[in-house]
Amino acid sequence: MKTVIATEQTQREDAYYVRKEVFVKEQEVPIEIEIDELEDKATHxxxxxxxxxxxxxxxxRIIEGSKAKLERICVLKEARSFGLGHKLxxxxxxxxxANGAKEAVMHAQVQALPFYEKKGYKAVSEPFEEAGITHVKMTKTLSV
Structure with a gap:
């Protein structure tokens, strides 16, 4: 398995493919919510x-100067037992x-909370709906 930052359009299309399979097909998130206006501001x-x-x-995405927003984290169903979430x-x-972030923030689906908690993330909000799925805001202090 190889992790890459999508610097070529074909790699970005591969990222969209995985996201569409997981979020649009599997979780029924509307495509217009999944692929949004922030794509060009993000590192894929x-x-x-x-x-x-x-x-x-x-x-x-780097937001508010020293915060990193981790988004659209997903693994194809058939690849979920290989530790790819950890690698991502x-x-x-x-x-x-590397981009100067001191804190990571994310909106995590509630079913993934145990996974993120094991990786040092803490829930900092009450549950809320996003794209028809229950999420919580989580944060983690990043250390060099």
Missing amino acids: FVIYNDDKKPQAAARL LEALETEAI
Whole structure:
């Protein structure tokens, strides 16, 4: 498995493919919510398998100067037992730190809370609806 920052349009399309499979098809998020006006302001990540097929994706935005917003973190259903979520988080956090971020923030789906809590994230809000799915805001202090 190889994690890349999508610098080419084909890689970005691969990230969109994974996101559409997970969020649009599997979780029924409308495409116009999933692919939004923030795409060009984000750094996109893709994890490829050994056959160069996209398996996982995420995006990162630096906001408010020293905060990194981790977004659209997803892994294809058939690839969920290979630790790709951990690899994505590691890549996102590394890039956030490289861009001067001191804190990571995300809106996590409630079913993923145990995963993020194990990675050091803390829930800092009451549950709320986003794209028809219950989320909570989570944060983590990033260290070099």
